[in-house]
Amino acid sequence: MKAICLKICRKITVKAKELFCSISFFEKGLATQVIEVELIQLENIFALLLFGCFVGLPAPPVHLTLELLPKMEKELIIMMNRVFASKDPLGELFSTLDIT
Amino acid sequence: MIPEIYFFMGKGGTGKSTCSAVFSVQQSNKGKRVLINSIDPAHNLSQIFGRTLFHKCNRVENNLYAKETDLNVWKKKYLTSIEEEMRLAYKHQTAFNLNKYFKTLKYSPGLEEYAMILAIEDNLKNKENVEIVIFDTPPTALFLNFISLPYSSLKWLEQLFSLRTLILKKRGTIDRIRRGNKQKEKESDMVSEGITSMISRFKDLSEIFRSKKSHYTIVMNPDSLSFSESQSIVNHLGDLGINVESVILNKYDGQRIFFESVVSTFREARVVTLKKEEEEIVGLERLKEISEPWRAPN
Numbered sequence: 001m002k003a004i005c006l007k008i009c010r011k012i013t014v015k016a017k018e019l020f021c022s023i024s025f026f027e028k029g030l031a032t033q034v035i036e037v038e039l040i041q042l043e044n045i046f047a048l049l050l051f052g053c054f055v056g057l058p059a060p061p062v063h064l065t066l067e068l069l070p071k072m073e074k075e076l077i078i079m080m081n082r083v084f085a086s087k088d089p090l091g092e093l094f095s096t097l098d099i100t
Numbered sequence: 101m102i103p104e105i106y107f108f109m110g111k112g113g114t115g116k117s118t119c120s121a122v123f124s125v126q127q128s129n130k131g132k133r134v135l136i137n138s139i140d141p142a143h144n145l146s147q148i149f150g151r152t153l154f155h156k157c158n159r160v161e162n163n164l165y166a167k168e169t170d171l172n173v174w175k176k177k178y179l180t181s182i183e184e185e186m187r188l189a190y191k192h193q194t195a196f197n198l199n200k201y202f203k204t205l206k207y208s209p210g211l212e213e214y215a216m217i218l219a220i221e222d223n224l225k226n227k228e229n230v231e232i233v234i235f236d237t238p239p240t241a242l243f244l245n246f247i248s249l250p251y252s253s254l255k256w257l258e259q260l261f262s263l264r265t266l267i268l269k270k271r272g273t274i275d276r277i278r279r280g281n282k283q284k285e286k287e288s289d290m291v292s293e294g295i296t297s298m299i300s301r302f303k304d305l306s307e308i309f310r311s312k313k314s315h316y317t318i319v320m321n322p323d324s325l326s327f328s329e330s331q332s333i334v335n336h337l338g339d340l341g342i343n344v345e346s347v348i349l350n351k352y353d354g355q356r357i358f359f360e361s362v363v364s365t366f367r368e369a370r371v372v373t374l375k376k377e378e379e380e381i382v383g384l385e386r387l388k389e390i391s392e393p394w395r396a397p398n
Contacts, residue, residue: 022206060256063214066178066205067298070185071290 044083102313103135103226103233106246110319111326112239115350116142118381119319119374120236125384126391133170133230135165135225139216139246142239143168150383157228161384165228175206196366213246215304224308226343242331244336249355250306251340258298264292310341317346318369323356327365344369353378 052059069076085091108120117138124136137146142156145168150161155170160274205211206355215246223233237243269290308314318333320326334344337384347366352373363371374390 057185060260061214061253062205062208062210064253064260065297066182068291068294070182070189071294073190075291076269 101226102224102308103230105224105308105314106232106234107237107243107314107316108234108242108319109237109243110317111329112320114326115319115348115374116140116318117148117236118318119317119348119350120234120274121145121148122374122381122387122391124164124166124232124234125387126381127232127234128161129388129391131163132232133163133165133228134161134230134234135167135220135223135231136234136236138168138236139171139219140210140240141171141242145236148382165230165359168245169219171215171219172206174218175211177216178215179206192326202257204373210245210249213249216246217249221301223304240333244333246341247337248340250302250309254299254302254306257295257302261292261295261299264289264295268292291331304341314342316342316344317348318344318366319348320362321351322349322353322355327362330367331333334369346372349373366380 102178106120106123107117108123117140120136124134125360128134136145138153142305143153144380149166150158151158153166153168154363155167155173157165157167160166179202182287203255206263226233238246316337330347344366347362347369349362349371350373352359353376359373379386383388
């Protein structure tokens with residue numbers, strides 16, 4: 001009887017350990033998910049900054065960009081929104097056509 | 101009044117600063133009001149004149165003024181004005197997000213050349229009321245980048261202007277459709293105004309660079325490297341529609357064959373020589389001594 005009880009206790013301990021492990025794995029996943037999204041965004045911005053010219057964004061002389069920068073807030077916001085929406089073109093199309 | 105402008109250019113170490121200093125002293129001795137300005141980030145004029153020169157105009161003698169332009173001052177001034185303009189024009193959050201990038205913008209390629217343009221534009225306002233401005237320029241690569249800047253900027257600006265015109269036309273069409281027949285006052289577009297003002301600035305500058313007011317002198321030594329680099333300068337400036345007026349063969353040691361090959365290569369330019377000096381050319385008195393027998397480039 002005592003041996004059976006011990007066996008059950010051991011099994012419960014193993015299962016509890018497994019449960020705690022999976023909870024911890026899930027929590028870690030949740031915690032890194034946000035950082036991963038941030039990381040992808042940062043990588044995207046980094047690539048755009050460095051290689052904009054390879055995807056059809058020619059680099060004009062820096063003084064032209066700077067002179068026009070204070071006059072182009074609206075265009076700048078549009079460009080940023082475009083960059084953020086580029087991952088979900090269907091979503092953007094639906095919102096443009098007002099399909100819900 | 102726009103003064104006469106002289107650019108002394110050439111390979112590094114050929115004696116551009118010395119030749120421009122000798123020329124400035126010679127012209128000032130002729131009674132002209134002269135300003136010599138070093139736009140080379142590695143200045144030498146202080147050592148040549150034997151006195152400390154600053155970013156602001158320094159009086160060397162009666163008619164002679166000198167300065168060593170600090171390009172970092174121009175870069176800082178320029179970036180601060182853009183930042184200030186952004187703070188006024190942008191909503192708080194957008195301006196705040198962009199501000200952090202301004203710290204690294206001063207290291208952007210091309211900004212040094214633009215700082216030179218700003219310095220030259222400032223000189224052309226002629227606050228010192230001089231008749232002649234002499235520019236001691238940086239070595240070939242940086243000089244050619246700087247002198248090409250108004251031309252390359254104009255190419256970009258013309259493209260940007262035609263694209264902006266198209267955008268405004270489309271906006272106008274949408275606005276007309278939405279408003280029906282109701283007339284609306286034409287709104288001014290800050291971006292196209294900015295582009296137009298830059299086009300006019302760079303056109304003026306490129307015209308001045310090509311005009312008879314601007315004089316270009318190459319300083320070279322009797323060696324094959326500075327000879328071939330001088331040829332590249334002549335070709336590059338020729339592409340921009342600029343002619344080199346004179347070539348100074350500095351540190352000339354009397355090799356007749358070399359002199360003749362320079363004369364035959366640079367047919368359009370006047371070739372003058374400045375012989376190799378045993379003693380260093382430092383100090384105003386020494387510059388005067390050298391300038392007296394020297395046949396100036398003009």
